Amino acid sequence: MIPSAFEYHTPTSVAEAVSLLEQYGDEAKVLAGGHSLLPAMKLRLAAPGVIIDINKIAELRGVVINGNINIGALTTWSTIEHHGGLKSSCSMLPEAVAQIGDIQVRNRGTIGGSLAHADPAADTPAVVMALDAQIRVHGPGGERMIAAGDFFTDMLTTSLEPTELITAITCNPLGAGEGAAYVKFPHPASRYAIVGAAVYVKLAGGTVGACRVAITGAGPKAERQTATEQAILNTDGSAEAIAKAAEEAGAEMDVLGDIHASEDYRRAMIKVYARRALTKAIERARG
Ligand SMILES: Cc1cc2nc3c(=O)[nH]c(=O)nc-3n(C[C@H](O)[C@H](O)[C@H](O)COP(=O)(O)OP(=O)(O)OC[C@H]3O[C@@H](n4cnc5c(N)ncnc54)[C@H](O)[C@@H]3O)c2cc1C
Missing domain, CATH: 3.30.390.50 (CO dehydrogenase flavoprotein, C-terminal domain)
Known part of the structure; x- marks a missing residue:
């Protein structure tokens, strides 16, 4: 199946991506790993007129553990699965992610894409809720944090505005007695x-x-x-x-x-x- 025609943008910064989201509104869709969006487009369940491919925004990738845990929205499942710091500070995350799909899915799928998609059968929504994580989002008005418990509002629906981009997920490392x-x-x-x-x-x-x-x-x-x-x-x-x-x-x-x-x-x-x-x-x- 072939998706319907779309305009394609490749921003290189969060500010540029947010400005494109503001410009195109509901017409636009962010592309991360593409493992949910592209099948939906091929089946014509989604037909965005504009694709904003965020894969060139380097600051959205990777894990930083510095007092708390920060995982960039574009971080793939395989990076999380094999991250030594996460294994020692919050082993539930690599443990959950290792159970997702297969190696191909884990090499492409991203944590931000999965949370934004809010598939009812996805694994990480439960994990971020149990960890009481915060979801960092950027929109035209700046940055805000959404508690994981307030993020998922219904099937495939979240409290993210159409002009907002998830940039990171943050939570606390686990300590003694946890x-x-x-x-x-x-x-x-x-x-x-x-x-x-x-x-x-x-x-x-x-x-x-x-x-x-x-x-x-x-x-x-x-x-x-x-x-x-x-x-x-x-x-x-x-x-x-x-x-x-x-x-x-x-x-x-x-x-x-x-x-x-x-x-x-x-x-x-x-x-x-x-x-x-x-x-x-x-x-x-x-x-
Ligand atoms: C065969 C197969 C098996 C799978 N098995 C599992 C499984 O066992 N468990 C599981 O949890 N998942 C599973 N998945 C889903 C997979 O893990 C992906 O994580 C998920 O499809 C979405 O991530 P993505 O990066 O591919 O997002 P995309 O497909 O690129 O995007 C998904 C949606 O999120 C939006 N989006 C993406 N990134 C952002 C962002 N930063 N900010 C705002 N909006 C954004 C897009 O616009 C789109 O609406 C499977 C997928 C496939 C194809």
């Missing part, structure tokens, strides 16, 4: 999540002092599981406490069924994967 884990039930062909669970925990004196649980793949968008979080807080994080808390997962969530898995099956898997991710995160927090 642990995080991502586990998923992958679709056997695409590897997208049928259900994925991301968990962050902080232990305080042997009990769970803080916890964030996010589920992806099961509904229109990734969702925090506050009932599970409340249930595990102030417990000893034992297998019994984890099992009880995981039973609450999915309770407040709009769960969807499709040709890959029914709603009931996904609801059952949410509990299983929440339990597995909680177990792994708590084990890691214990060191």
